[in-house]
Amino acid sequence: MPDPRIRISGGRLIDPANRVDDLLDVCIADGRIVSVGAPPDGFRADIELDASGRYVIPGLIDLNARLREPGEEFKATIDSECRAAAAGGITTLCCPPDTDPVIDTPAVIELIRHRARQTGAARVVALGALTRGLDGERLSEMAALQRAGCVGVSNALKPLASTYIERRAFEYAATFGLTVFLHAADTDLSANGCMHEGHLSTRLGLPGIPEAAETVAVARDLALIQQTGVRAHFCRLTTQRAVRMVARARFDDVPVSADVAMPNLYLSELDTIDFGADYHFIPPLRTQEDRDGLLEGLHSGALSALCSDHQPHEADAKLAPFPATEPGASGLDSLLSLTLKLVEENHLLLPDAIARVTSGPAAILNIPYGELGVGRAADICILDPAATWRLDENSMLSQGKNTPFRGWEMPGRVCYTLRDGRVIFSRDDS
Amino acid sequence: MNTANIQIRDDGRLRHFLSTEGLTRELLTEVLDTAESFAGVTEQSVKKVPLLRGKTIVNLFFEASTRTRTTFELAAKRLSADVLNINVTASSAVKGETLLDTLRNLQAMHVDMFIVRHTDSGTAHFIARHVQPHVSVINAGDGRHAHPTQAMLDMFTIRREKGADFGRLTVAIVGDIAHSRVARSQIHALNLLNTGDVRIVAPRTLIPSHIESLGVRVFHDLREGLRDADVVIMLRLQRERMLGALLPGEHEYFQLYGLTEEKLSIAKPDVTVMHPGPINRGVEMDSKVADGPRSVILQQVTYGIAVRMAVMSMAMQENSTAQETHA
Numbered sequence: 001m002p003d004p005r006i007r008i009s010g011g012r013l014i015d016p017a018n019r020v021d022d023l024l025d026v027c028i029a030d031g032r033i034v035s036v037g038a039p040p041d042g043f044r045a046d047i048e049l050d051a052s053g054r055y056v057i058p059g060l061i062d063l064n065a066r067l068r069e070p071g072e073e074f075k076a077t078i079d080s081e082c083r084a085a086a087a088g089g090i091t092t093l094c095c096p097p098d099t100d101p102v103i104d105t106p107a108v109i110e111l112i113r114h115r116a117r118q119t120g121a122a123r124v125v126a127l128g129a130l131t132r133g134l135d136g137e138r139l140s141e142m143a144a145l146q147r148a149g150c151v152g153v154s155n156a157l158k159p160l161a162s163t164y165i166e167r168r169a170f171e172y173a174a175t176f177g178l179t180v181f182l183h184a185a186d187t188d189l190s191a192n193g194c195m196h197e198g199h200l201s202t203r204l205g206l207p208g209i210p211e212a213a214e215t216v217a218v219a220r221d222l223a224l225i226q227q228t229g230v231r232a233h234f235c236r237l238t239t240q241r242a243v244r245m246v247a248r249a250r251f252d253d254v255p256v257s258a259d260v261a262m263p264n265l266y267l268s269e270l271d272t273i274d275f276g277a278d279y280h281f282i283p284p285l286r287t288q289e290d291r292d293g294l295l296e297g298l299h300s301g302a303l304s305a306l307c308s309d310h311q312p313h314e315a316d317a318k319l320a321p322f323p324a325t326e327p328g329a330s331g332l333d334s335l336l337s338l339t340l341k342l343v344e345e346n347h348l349l350l351p352d353a354i355a356r357v358t359s360g361p362a363a364i365l366n367i368p369y370g371e372l373g374v375g376r377a378a379d380i381c382i383l384d385p386a387a388t389w390r391l392d393e394n395s396m397l398s399q400g401k402n403t404p405f406r407g408w409e410m411p412g413r414v415c416y417t418l419r420d421g422r423v424i425f426s427r428d429d430s
Numbered sequence: 431m432n433t434a435n436i437q438i439r440d441d442g443r444l445r446h447f448l449s450t451e452g453l454t455r456e457l458l459t460e461v462l463d464t465a466e467s468f469a470g471v472t473e474q475s476v477k478k479v480p481l482l483r484g485k486t487i488v489n490l491f492f493e494a495s496t497r498t499r500t501t502f503e504l505a506a507k508r509l510s511a512d513v514l515n516i517n518v519t520a521s522s523a524v525k526g527e528t529l530l531d532t533l534r535n536l537q538a539m540h541v542d543m544f545i546v547r548h549t550d551s552g553t554a555h556f557i558a559r560h561v562q563p564h565v566s567v568i569n570a571g572d573g574r575h576a577h578p579t580q581a582m583l584d585m586f587t588i589r590r591e592k593g594a595d596f597g598r599l600t601v602a603i604v605g606d607i608a609h610s611r612v613a614r615s616q617i618h619a620l621n622l623l624n625t626g627d628v629r630i631v632a633p634r635t636l637i638p639s640h641i642e643s644l645g646v647r648v649f650h651d652l653r654e655g656l657r658d659a660d661v662v663i664m665l666r667l668q669r670e671r672m673l674g675a676l677l678p679g680e681h682e683y684f685q686l687y688g689l690t691e692e693k694l695s696i697a698k699p700d701v702t703v704m705h706p707g708p709i710n711r712g713v714e715m716d717s718k719v720a721d722g723p724r725s726v727i728l729q730q731v732t733y734g735i736a737v738r739m740a741v742m743s744m745a746m747q748e749n750s751t752a753q754e755t756h757a
Contacts, residue, residue: 199640205551205575205611208639275552319530321550323573
């Protein structure tokens, strides 16, 4: 079946990458955008989508989503999560390499891409392992992983054995122009910590992760980024000081970028007061001051992307004493709405907020999505900004129902999601 | 849900005993008064009261303990309850059974109370959230978080030694605060009881971040910390902490923070010396101090039984009243 010709009419088109925010129609043919504004001569749509009163924005790109397949299908599958993503307006998911087996051979990435294509929902791109089996010691075959389609390399949450290995890994990645995605944590300092080290970790007697676990790692990594010239990205910064270090490095033209995870913008260490396992995160929720620093970084652009840090779990993973629970929250369902909520709460302007989940991550991943120019792939989210909904087990499509935002009133409802010019999600009452 | 409230019933009485934090001065005083009434019982030749007859109490210990478990067991038996000791490290945990499954299996045997000790902070709270409505949970130590019955027997000891007015007391807690659940529970209890001056004394490696926020004054010099103290509580220093990055060794530790008669002379003449045990003689304190006239270390153990009887009977109050009405 050929790709349908689609006209989206009457909506407010917000395309931050092209500085567009206006009432403009979009026409789509062969999976691509063929016009923004007046349709091409003689264009006849197979499908007309009425977007009156709605926003038409680029499909969201989630920089960090664990799909749990291969290896942990009892938590989630590529199928379940790609469908949840589509329903949340997300058209591209980037999955880190800590699957089982690890993404350190072309075969694993091929498997993931194949399964994602089968679902016909969101697209999946993947980061390859920086070291074999993420062991932190032996370089992976980065050139082969790049040929197989990896958009970058990372050691996920696993540490590298030494600064020597780190230097060589950066140099080897730079050879192929691969971006290195870094989890900034000095594991000697974070040790067995399970929350921010501060007055609450002292009160609760929980092992803490000091701020310096992040800042020491960022300082070390920045020095090696400058030494090697590799392009690097800091994933999910949590501290105000680290954001400022990255902002300064960017000012000095160091080829580095950074993102923040949604929970760190809305929650803080104080939320763990009751030992609630839904607030167990690695890296951890920090202080109110850090939260302000992250919002400031997001506003200034030092943090150019906002991710869900999606980590779906089975119910049992959170049913234990706090330190024994698995960290992370399921975030695909709430990424768009919580992004809009930042606008509602006056932290960001609407185009900037949308940029942080579209063109921002696209630039970091160096992929040709996240904008709505003519000739681009038609990855589009159409949403009703006035509609609200409640996040709960029934409204979540992700297989993982673990979320600290349960019961929250969410602004903005996705009506349609298109990927490569195909409708991959439409709400029944749209 | 709030940590402060899960322990207390709607009518203000004790439901669980998980932490001294979040309780009220009235409840702590009630624990001490009730313990006072039981202290007489434990000194009689027939040491039993029938308050918890027919009740089943499970000592659920996921971490080795001799003294705490034994005193809980004795306390339960003196209240005429049936006691089951379960050492989980040696049974289900190794077979991969989850904590919740262990709990559900025991509940199916109609247990009325769990006494829980676990290496993870927050375990007692977790269990309290998942037990049936009629079941009470007593925390016998969770990670570095809380050991509230130890703290209450210490308060009981202080009250017996110094009287009920904590407002005029200076209490110094000395040693490994960072890894101590006992210290945290003591600090909350002392502050709830309105203690005049609560001090902690230790090198910076043994003091957790932002400890002042719990309402203590921090000292790094033992002599300064002991000045005019009415009560000195020495904490146990685990042997594994004495090597490596926290401390250079026990020799220097004892020199700086070990309690000797000479250093004790800086405190008030009638100072009371306490220790939750077991003592490392020659590390935390000199034997002369441990066995000396100011030491109440063995009384603490004795009082532990009365205090645990008090906490158990208070948490079971509702049910036992109902039962007595029947009889």
